[in-house]
Amino acid sequence: MSETITSDEGTLIQESRVWQAKGWTARVIKNEEDDGWAVAMYKDGEAEAALIGPWTMGRDKKNPKPLDHNAFNTLVKTASEFVRRHEQQLHASLNKSLMLNADDTDYKICLQIIPDEDDPHAYLSAFNNNGEQIAKIKVRPDFKLNPSSAAKWLEQGFQRLD
Template sequence: MTEPTFPPPDSATDLAEAPETLHEDTLWRDNGWTARIIKNEDDDGWAVEMIKDGEPEPALVGPWTMGRNKKDPKPLDTAAFNTLVKTASEVLRRHEQQLRAQLHKRVTVAAASGDGEWEVTLDIVPDEDEPYALLTALDAFGEQHAQVQVPANFKLSRASAASWVENEFRRPG
């Protein structure tokens, strides 16, 4: 039996130049994903990393099964690759949902005048140099009535939204 060959650890940059579809024992590239078996630095075993095309970092890194000789890794196959793609896609989806939840807040408040309800949203713009947020008021029909820029650390709550509406949408101080 021939020894399996492994891509060098620094070959992440080479992945962009790899063929679109590649099916090897320790490296699979297909459907916008690359699975690569790597040496597990934490122990004597193996790990697999899943990298979405165009991304600099793996979406998923997890343990990988040893082969029959208890020394080399089990080769990748279609079923394993498809499962890894599904799992890595779910990790990315959850990460995007979490990020969206951190950057977008929404509350509904009643107008003090009794004119109905306002939906007030806070959308944080995570600019590296000067992050900020947009505070927006939408009427009962979903039409934007007002929008102001506020600090990225502005705390949106029912009370702060109601205060903004009561102050006729003036920039909170």
């Protein structure tokens, strides 16, 4: 079955080995590592596949099973979840925070790493009980935020760390 449809997303291909919809494209490809098949999921606008996984053989045990609406929807759900988890993991690795108490006041100390190719750096910020930012300084991207480094910064009055 081969179909080209026009929707709000533009012209979409829906064929046995290529299926487009919902901002995604699924491509059934030959698995280079064995005699089987794989499916690669591409998010619109991305050159690299977001997810590549095994694909089922057809009844002839030689050609891949054709893509269809239900299979595509399952692939979109799986690929979207994979991308979401990856984004959460990246966010967590670039953003750290801890709570610190001094003089009966709670402070939230945050480290935000900016992985810029030309100028990687980070920002260390302090927030009071009301969530208001009370200090922010630029630090090295390899700055280690821990209770000890946060306490030292607080003791120095949130001044620049050297």
